Amino acid sequence: MAVAAAVNGGYLPSKFRRFTQPTVSQIRPTPPPLFISTNPNDVNPIHLRDLYTACNHSCHRFPKLNSEGRVEPVDIDKLRKALLHSYVVASVFTRPEFVPDLAPENVSGSGLTGIGGDWIGKVVPVTPGNGELVGFGRAVSDSGLTAAIYDVMVIPSLRRRGIGRKIVQRILRILVNRDIYDIAALCSDLQKPFFGACGFGDDVLVSTTMMYTRSASTHSEDEQMVKCAGRKLLLVPSLRGNLKI
Numbered sequence: 001m002a003v004a005a006a007v008n009g010g011y012l013p014s015k016f017r018r019f020t021q022p023t024v025s026q027i028r029p030t031p032p033p034l035f036i037s038t039n040p041n042d043v044n045p046i047h048l049r050d051l052y053t054a055c056n057h058s059c060h061r062f063p064k065l066n067s068e069g070r071v072e073p074v075d076i077d078k079l080r081k082a083l084l085h086s087y088v089v090a091s092v093f094t095r096p097e098f099v100p101d102l103a104p105e106n107v108s109g110s111g112l113t114g115i116g117g118d119w120i121g122k123v124v125p126v127t128p129g130n131g132e133l134v135g136f137g138r139a140v141s142d143s144g145l146t147a148a149i150y151d152v153m154v155i156p157s158l159r160r161r162g163i164g165r166k167i168v169q170r171i172l173r174i175l176v177n178r179d180i181y182d183i184a185a186l187c188s189d190l191q192k193p194f195f196g197a198c199g200f201g202d203d204v205l206v207s208t209t210m211m212y213t214r215s216a217s218t219h220s221e222d223e224q225m226v227k228c229a230g231r232k233l234l235l236v237p238s239l240r241g242n243l244k245i
Contacts, residue, residue, distance in 0.1 A: 031161040035126040036170055040089045042128035043136070045080050048091075049073055051133050055153040087141035087175075090170045091129030092154070092163055113200040135159055137167040139175060139183075146182040147175050168198045184209075189200035 037043075052058070058071035059082070065071060083089060124130070135154040141147035147170055154163045168185075175183055185195045186209060 001128040001164045001195075002169040020160075029161050031158070031163055031166075032094045033126050034166070035093045035128065036166060037091050037093065037128055038089060038170065038174060039084050039128075040086065041223055042093075043083060043091045043133070044088060045076055047133045048083070048090065048136060049076055049079055051136055051153065051155065054155050057151065057153045075094055082138070085140070087147060088171050088174050089141065090135075090137045090167045091128070091133060092135030092167060093126055094158070095126050095130065096128055099132050099134060099152050099155065115149070130144060131219075135163045137164075137171055137233065139171050139173070140160055141180060143180075144212075146184070147180050149185045152185075152187075163196060165198055167193070172199075 046146075052074045053070075056070055059074055059079075060071075123144050135158070136150060137152035138237050139149045148167065152164055152167055171185065175181075184203075185198075187195050
């Protein structure tokens with residue numbers, strides 16, 4: 001009776017405080033039914049380009065931004081080449097009805113409903129054929145010593161549900177099973193906490209990624225000026241005289 005009165009009165013003795021419910025901010029939504037594929041043939045380059053756009057993700061070091069801060073769509077031909085030459089590809093699919101970003105008119109039902117609603121949709125497993133691409137990640141490697149992870153992304157409405165971590169874990173498992181342990185992740189400062197939670201840390205050699213960005217108004221005879229994907233002028237060594245060692 002005393003315990004019941006204390007609970008009803010808003011006071012709980014310390015010995016009964018062991019089992020507390022998590023707050024709303026601590027509860028992470030569970031992910032919807034997923035299918036994770038490592039087969040590059042399961043990825044439609046057009047759908048992947050749309051995912052890049054939805055995530056406002058650019059694979060360029062010098063992205064062009066519009067007035068709203070959105071990056072330009074990735075070049076579909078270069079995206080196909082990147083998929084073809086990626087060492088590991090991980091793509092995540094779920095059924096369209098679990099993607100809030102999709103308008104209801106774009107979600108087609110099975111037409112077989114009953115007391116339990118669309119019961120066919122609930123029992124049929126998710127596949128790349130019936131699912132929507134909602135997550136992606138890839139790795140490039142020399143197939144023997146090193147690898148680097150790029151372009152990990154999840155559609156905004158399904159973030160903070162552990163999907164990104166599943167992508168990285170799947171890529172890491174494949175790389176390690178192929179005896180590749182020198183694995184890096186190319187990420188921004190905003191992405192560092194995420195990759196830190198996935199097991200990445202600062203390089204023990206205190207090395208860092210440096211991008212080739214040399215540009216100048218004038219250049220020497222053994223250099224030529226090229227335009228980097230229409231974004232930036234770079235100086236690159238000329239092919240003339242490169243046989244002299």
